[in-house]
Amino acid sequence: MINLLAFAFTALLIELTPGPNMGYIAITALSRGRAAGFALIFGIALGLLLAGLLAATGLAVFIQSNDTAYQILRWAGVFYLLWLAWDGWRSANETSPHITDTKSTGTTYFRRGLITNLLNPKAAVFYIATLPQFIDPGRETLPQSLTLTLIYVAIATVIHAVIVITGTQAGSFLANEARMVKIRRVLSGLLAVTAIWLAVSTHH
Template sequence: MDYHVWLAYVVTAIVFSLAPGSGTVNSISNGISYGTRKSLAAIAGLQIGLAIHIVLVGAGIGALVAQSAIAFSVIKWIGVVYLIWLGIQKWRDTSSVTAMAEQDNRSAWNLMRSAVFINLTNPKSIVFLVALFPQFIDPNGDQVTQLAILGVTTVAIDAMVMLGYTSLASQMGRFIRSDRIMAKINKVFGSMFVGCGALLAAAKS
C-alpha cells in the first residue's frame, strides 16, 4: 500500500472515530462512572466489535448486509432495543461517583461484553466500512495484506480516540461529588443512548 494512500486513510479513520456515536457515549459514560483504568475493558470491547465488523467486511459478509434489507434490519433493531435499554438503565441510575467508587459493582468483563454488543449491533459501521475500504485498496495488489493494514489502523485509531474521550471524562468525574449533579449527568447520558438508538432506528440500508 502506498504511504500517501495510507496517510489519507488515517485522516479518514480519525474523522470516523471522532464522530459522535454509541461507542463515544459509552466511553464518556464509563469514564465518568468508573475512571480510565476500569474503562479500558470497555474500550477493548468496542475494538473487538469493530474488529469483527472488519473481518466480516473482508469475508464479503459486509457487502451482503449492506445489500440485504432483511439482514440490515435484524441487526439494526437488535441494536436499537439494546441502546434504548442502556439509556433507560442509565436514566434510572441514581448512584453518586462516591458510591460507585465504593461499590464498584460492574466487573471489567461486564463492561467489555456490553461494549462488544454495542458495536456489533451497529450495522451502519459495516456499511461505512464496505463503502470506505474499496476506496483505499489497490485491486492489483495483495488485498488481504491491504485489508489487514486498514483494519489494524482503524482499530488502533479508534482505540486511541475512545481512550481520549474516556480519560477526559474521568477527569471530569473527579470534580463531581454532588449526587444531584451525578443524577443529572446520568440522565443526560441515558438520553444520549436513547438518541443513538433513535438514530439507528432511522438508519436505512
Template sequence: MSIMDSLLTFSLAAVLLTLTPGLDTALILRTATTEGKNQAIQAALGINTGCLLWGVAVAFGLGSVVAVSELAYDILKYCGAAYLGWLGICMLVRPRKQLIVADASNKTASNWFLKGVLGNALNPKVGIFYVSFLPQFIPQGHSPVIWTFGLVTIHITMGIVWSLMLIGATRPLASLLRKEKVIRWLDRTTGLVFLLFAARLAISRR
C-alpha cells in the same frame, strides 16, 4: 493512488470519524462517569473488538467479491457511494443538537467488555460502513483482504487511543462534546467529507 497516499488519506478520514461523537463515545463517557475507569476501559476494548470482528468479516468477504465478480464489485461500489452520500447529506442537513448518553440510573455491576462487543458486533451499520468506506483506499493491484484488514486495524488503533483520552479526561471532554455548536460542527464537517468520498468512490475504477 500510491500506498503512502492511501494511508495518509485514510488516516485523516479515520481521525475525523473517530473524533465525531456517536454511540460508542456516549457509552464510554457514561461508563467512565458512573462506573469508573476500569469499567470504561473494558467497554472501550469491547467496542473496538466488535469493530475488529466486522473488519475480519468484511476483509474476507470483500476480497472474495473483488476476486470473483467485476459486476458484484461495481454494485458494491455504487451502493457504498450511495450509502456514504446519504450519510453525508443527513449530517449536513440535519446535524445533531446533542449527544444522547445512556441512562446512568442503573449502577449495578455489568460486563462492560461484553456490552461493548455486542454493541458493535450486532450492529450491521458497522459492516456496511466498512464495506462502503474502505475500498477506495485500497491501491490498485494490492490484496483487498490484507489492505482491508490493515485499514481496520488503523481505525481500531485510533479508536483505542481516543477512548483512553476520553477516559483520562472525562469531565472536560464530556463537557466539550456535549456542546451543541461542537456537535453540529463535527457532524457537518464529517458529512462534507463523506460526500467527497462518496463521489470519489463512485468514479473510481478497479
C-alpha cells in the same frame, strides 16, 4: 503510504464525530470509573475488529445485500442502545463512580462494548463503503483490508481512551452529586437520541 495517511485522517474525523460509542463510554467513565471504561473500549475494539474481518471476508457484504439479515441486525442494535441508555439513566442516582468488584465490572462492560458494535450495522457498512476507496486495485485486497481495519481500530481505541481518562478526571472534580446525576442523565438521553438517529440513518 499516501493511501494509509488519507485513510487514517478520514478515520480520525469519523471517530471524532459523536456517536453511540462516545455516549456510552462517557456514561461508563463517569458512573463506573476508569477500569470499567477501559474494559468497555477493549470490547468496542474487538467488535470493530471483527466487523472489519467480516467485511474483508465478504460476509458483511451479504448482510448489507440481504435485507432481512440487515434489518434484524439493525433493530437489534437500536434496541440494545436504548436499553443501555435506560440502564445509564436508571443507575444515575448511584453516587459512587466505582464498583468494588472490578473483575465483574470488566467482564460486564467488555461484553457490552463488544455486543454494541457487533449489533451496529453502520460498523460493517463503514468498512464496505469506505475501505475500497483506499485500496490499491493493483495489489492483493485482503492484506490491505486487514491493514486498514487495524489502523481504524487503533485510532478509535486511542480516542475512546482519551474519553475515558477525561471522563474519570472530570468525575473526580464533580463532587456535587446532584450535578453528577444530571450529567449522567443528559448523556443517557443523548445515547437514546443516538439510537433513534441510528434507526433512521440506517434505513434503506
